[in-house]
Amino acid sequence: TQLLEQSPQFLSIQEGENLTVYCNSSSVFSSLQWYRQEPGEGPVLLVTVVTGGEVKKLKRLTFQFGDARKDSSLHITAAQPGDTGLYLCAGVGYGGTASKLTFGTGTRLQVTL
């Protein structure tokens, strides 16, 4: 059962464009993580958002955690070819289940010149 839905599933844009990826759930999480995965590699953590309503910026990437702690978004400004990859959100549970990450369905981003 997939508890985290990401949209869009695929995104192909040109360098310099802006984009937003959404991650929605019916469940509440203690925190939300965003990963990027490139071919042949495991996911790499980009950020963890912990507080409802929190906004975090990482250079051209802006992450937001919804007030109700059920949804999150990732906004990329002026995308570059190096941003190409699979973006995954992951919900962190509470207490003893916190290590049992629940991953989203994924958004595959391709940025072309």
Add this chain to the structure above:
Amino acid sequence: KAGVTQTPRYLIKTRGQQVTLSCSPISGHRSVSWYQQTPGQGLQFLFEYFSETQRNKGNFPGRFSGRQFSNSRSEMNVSTLELGDSALYLCASSLVASGGGQQFFGPGTRLTVL
């Protein structure tokens, strides 16, 4: 510091066989989690080990099992392989268990079942 290593990187098996995958965590990390990644189901949690004890388990059949050794290295075993077990198997290590720290993923083992 070396990252998480997984061996082998690629594996081809036939239905009915069994397979053992290995994961060496980052030095000092005591928690190892395993995930299965497929195009249809995405990334799904298999189980987590900490100090040689299984702490969490996902919704997978009993054919999937694992263990952790005293040096924190972990193995997962899949018996009676089915075609649907073809996937990328990822392990992740962290310093502490149950969400206390960031998980670092290895490159995965690509298993193909024919």
